[in-house]
Amino acid sequence: MSDANIIEQIQRELRGKVAEIANPAPRRFYLKILPPDLVQATALLRDNLGMTHLSTISGVDKGETFEILYHFSIPEADLNLRTEIPKDKPHLPSITSVIPGAILYEREIQEMFGLIVDDIPDKRRLLLSDDWPEGQYPLRKDWKHVRPTEVIPGGQS
Amino acid sequence: MAVLRTLLYLVVYPGLLFLFLYSTFCEWFDRKVYARLQNRMGPTHTGRFGLLQPIADFVKLLAKEDIVPDAADKRLFNVLPGIGLAVVATAGLLLPVWNFDLAAPSFTSFSGDIIVILYLLSLPTLILFLAAWASTNPFSTIGGARVLTMLFGYEVPLFLAVLGPAIMAGSWRLAEIAAFYQQKPLLLLTNLLGFLVAVIAVQAKLERTPFDIPHAETEIVGGTFTEYSGKKLALFRLTFDIEMVVSSGLLATVFLGGFPGGAVIGFLHFVVKTLFVIFLLSLLRAVTSRIRVDQVVSFAWKYLAPLAVIQLLVTILLKGLLS
Amino acid sequence: MNVQIPIGPQHPALKEPISLRMTVDGEVITDADIRLGYNHRGVEKVAEEKNYIQNLYLTERICGICSHSHSTCYAQGVEKLMELTPPKRGMSIRYLVAELERVHSHLLWLGVAGHEAGFDSFFMYVWRDREIVMDLLEMISGNRVHYAINTIGGVRRDLDAGQVAKILEGLVTLRKRSEYYLRIGATEPSFVARIAGVGFLSLEKAIALCACGPTARASGWARDVRKEDPYAVYDELDFEVATADTCDVLGRVVVRIKELLESYKICEQILKNLPAGDIAIKAPRKAKPGEVVSRYEAPRGENIHYIKSNGTDKPERLKVRAPTLGNYPATVEMLRKGFIADIPLIFAAIDPCICCAERTVTLISAASGEESVVRMSDLRRRAIARHQNAPVKRNAVWPF
């Protein structure tokens, strides 16, 4: 299946749900999808294109919005579903009903960026400690940590 | 004089001191053989050839902090290691190494001592279970449950296997059994099957791979010993070392013809034969991987127990033929 | 009668901190839960504050065992962002090291599997032979764990004829030994009794839960980034994707040993056709704005790095996904209905690398962040005080 074929197939399957398709390098596709269509688009691609393997979900803080990328792979290509959600109303649909393996990545992104994944089966924190203060979202760009001055044990400074 | 002699017998030879030294030597031998089988060095630097390493480990443990968990049954928890040591050391006294007279049974060598020694060797298992139970740690509890489950597997084959030579010799006294086989050494060959079964059962009794299930460290941390530390752990380790010596001594007496030849030569016999049994145990440890507790029980009843019964039948038939 | 037993964060079977909470009924596991975050270092946040060169070494330190795979994944992504074409010889050496690292990682795993099953002799022998490949890696790169052989635009150390001969010689021994271990691993009765049929993961579940690497391949799913998305030198090499269809720990052992044999084949091919020329080209300090998804088949499965640049010498975002994280949902599935005795084996069978899987946020103690020296007696006093003040809390329910 050539790259052009894949683009054609994606457009046929998704029918207008995909805002744009970019193909910057061979085998790499970036699909832009609006948040409400995400679950449906994922389900369609899974059923018709065999897109079952979710590698990870990455988030980028773009100032006003969060860009969320779902990195899928099929034997012929890498599909990256991109969606953007506003920072003041950060709600993201959960795709765990379609891809059960997405749960860990959704939990991770939820605590790191402070967005809310709707209908997530397991809301607990994944990586941050239990006593991590509420409202601290480390991967947001405005979250800065001040490195403490180095104190060398047992000696002069 | 008799009192002094008894004291010497209890404390020095073949009592506590000798058992302590010899069991540390056996542990060294076991560790060295195990290491060499794995192309490693084993203990090397403490004392000549690392001979003092087990003693150093023992002393180190004695010096460590001794922690008793709050939730534990403290009295039981504290007293069990001592009882365990006492039990196996008592069993050690019954070995017909040197201090016995065939004609005149004494309190260390009497008719039925084979039963007593087997019984005394079963006790550490129960003590271990109680220790695990008293610790109240979930890992210990699982370990304790596994100890008992395993006990049902290996105890019967061991008893059946040791029974064979006793029936052949027509005696319940270790010294007499040994003397019988010393006169007819060829008959020892008929017991090979029983010896094999007994070695495997002893391996299980000592909880060494493939039967180190009650304290399988990758599964349940320290298992039965999880909460034990310091002096009590040192005592438990010593208990197991002495149990190894005593049970290999028992196997040597019953299956390898005992220790004839008086004090010096008999002692040499004792050293060579117990080390041979320990070598077999080390080999078994090196060659297998740990199995699951359900597999132990099914292995014991599917293979070990029938083999022991066959051995018993062979022995009885042979006895019938010979007489 | 359900008991909850904690496996980890400190446990002899786990060499790295992770917490598995097992609900058991007797010896049978009824439920499993995984808690992460004990080894969280904030690599992704730190990466945004460091330049591309510094990040090379940062990504290398994501993991100790597959250090080369993360740094290679990162380097090949940055090379794409900077539009560099590294020279052939450099690429051959880079992926030679990558395959040798796979060999060392799989041998390590094989030994650990033996150890988890209580088969210590196997463990000792496998690790003894692993020293051969460790020595080769040390000879090539200078160091044993963090090879630091990658640089953006190539590699940092060249191979000479003597080294090539030594590697080929080492590979012959390794192949002989690996075939022997395949025989032992698949025939020693007590070992097979422990691993056959344990940790069942059906193909459907493996796909649904996004398992990757040898875990997925042992369930019969022939996925390998080297084959389906060949990067750098892999499209010129002849190798097979090893799979097994037993879906259990035995299958994972077999897959890994077969992969070892494939890796020897790849190494020999690379060494026989080692092109002449430079080993690296100069790289610019800055990358144009852009984004790239870099995939790499690490020993444990698929590594994926998402790198976004913004025109400066520091990345805008570096997202790292290590294969272990992808295998956790599958692990929980495998653990259910297993025995307690199988926990270490099942968990070890995904070849977990916890430091890979957890990386994102800088964890400095929220209160002070200070390092300080406390005397043992102080520590003890504090512990006792804390113990006395703490409300009585029983995590473990007394089972009987």
Place this chain on the structure above:
Amino acid sequence: MKIAVFLPELIRHLFKKPNTVDYPFKKLQVPKNFRGTPYLNPDMCIVCRACERDCPAEAIEITSVNEAEKRFRMVIHNDRCIHCAQCVDSCPTTPKAMQIDSLYEIATDDRHKLKKDWVYVRAVLKPKAAAPAPQAAEPKV
């Protein structure tokens, strides 16, 4: 299924020399590419700060002691050093001002003992010496 397949191998090794190297008593040679501790050759340093900028562990610190005399102080914090030798690769002079040794038993009980410093006058080299090093050097900015 065979019983005790591992036995021949084990018995074979029982009488062989152990494979272990008895480490503190016997030592292996380090390979020629080994990356040990970085040190400075002050005669060559032109204070371009390439090493300071590229050091992933921020273990190199260059401060100016006296502007007029062009006197600088370099501290290498070996307690932070991760021994990647990027400073050697980044160093633009030939021969390199940053060098690396092959010592590996450098552990001490005091982190201060690991810090090394040099106070030196900036070297002025002929332009050709400033050419990039042959392999993998970073371009000067």
